[in-house]
Amino acid sequence: MLSRFQRLTAARSLVALARVGGCKETVRNSTPIEPPSAWGGWRLHERNVAWDFARNFAASAQPHQDEVDEINELFAQAREEIKDARDDSETVYFDEAVEESRKLVTEVLDKWNALLGKLDDEPKAKLQRSMGLKIEQLKAEFDEVSKLHA
Numbered sequence: 001m002l003s004r005f006q007r008l009t010a011a012r013s014l015v016a017l018a019r020v021g022g023c024k025e026t027v028r029n030s031t032p033i034e035p036p037s038a039w040g041g042w043r044l045h046e047r048n049v050a051w052d053f054a055r056n057f058a059a060s061a062q063p064h065q066d067e068v069d070e071i072n073e074l075f076a077q078a079r080e081e082i083k084d085a086r087d088d089s090e091t092v093y094f095d096e097a098v099e100e101s102r103k104l105v106t107e108v109l110d111k112w113n114a115l116l117g118k119l120d121d122e123p124k125a126k127l128q129r130s131m132g133l134k135i136e137q138l139k140a141e142f143d144e145v146s147k148l149h150a
Contacts, residue, residue: 067115068127071108078104078138085145098149105142109135 081104085097112135116124 064115064118064123064127067111068131071111071115071131074104074108074111075134075138078108079141082138082141082145086148089145089148094149098145101142101145105138108138 078101081097081101085094085101088094088097112131116127119127
């Protein structure tokens with residue numbers, strides 16, 4: 001992953017390319033790059049370009065981001081099913097709700113473990129720091145509901 005300095009250097013290079021062109025350009029979903037005004041307007045545009053470049057680079061630098069997004073989506077669905085099962089604990093729908101939540105929790109855990117298995121040590125540790133507590137929370141919530149079921 002590039003450091004902040006490297007990202008800013010790359011953004012400044014993009015600004016320099018725009019200067020050479022001498023015209024208004026747009027860098028991938030960013031603020032227009034305009035020639036500097038008399039008061040030195042380049043700084044404002046360099047910051048905008050640097051921010052947009054860093055944001056776009058960060059999105060493309062995470063090759064497993066789609067899988068993380070899918071896990072987060074399934075996580076939200078599983079928590080919703082667990083909540084529904086908890087609400088249905090005194091009804092005839094409780095067994096179905098627990099079974100549905102069990103399927104989703106199992107799917108989340110399977111995808112989580114598969115993703116961790118693909119990653120090297122450093123990205124794996126970073127991912128565990130960012131999402132590990134959520135996964136543990138999901139397990140604990142499901143255990144609580146499954147105890148009601150027993």
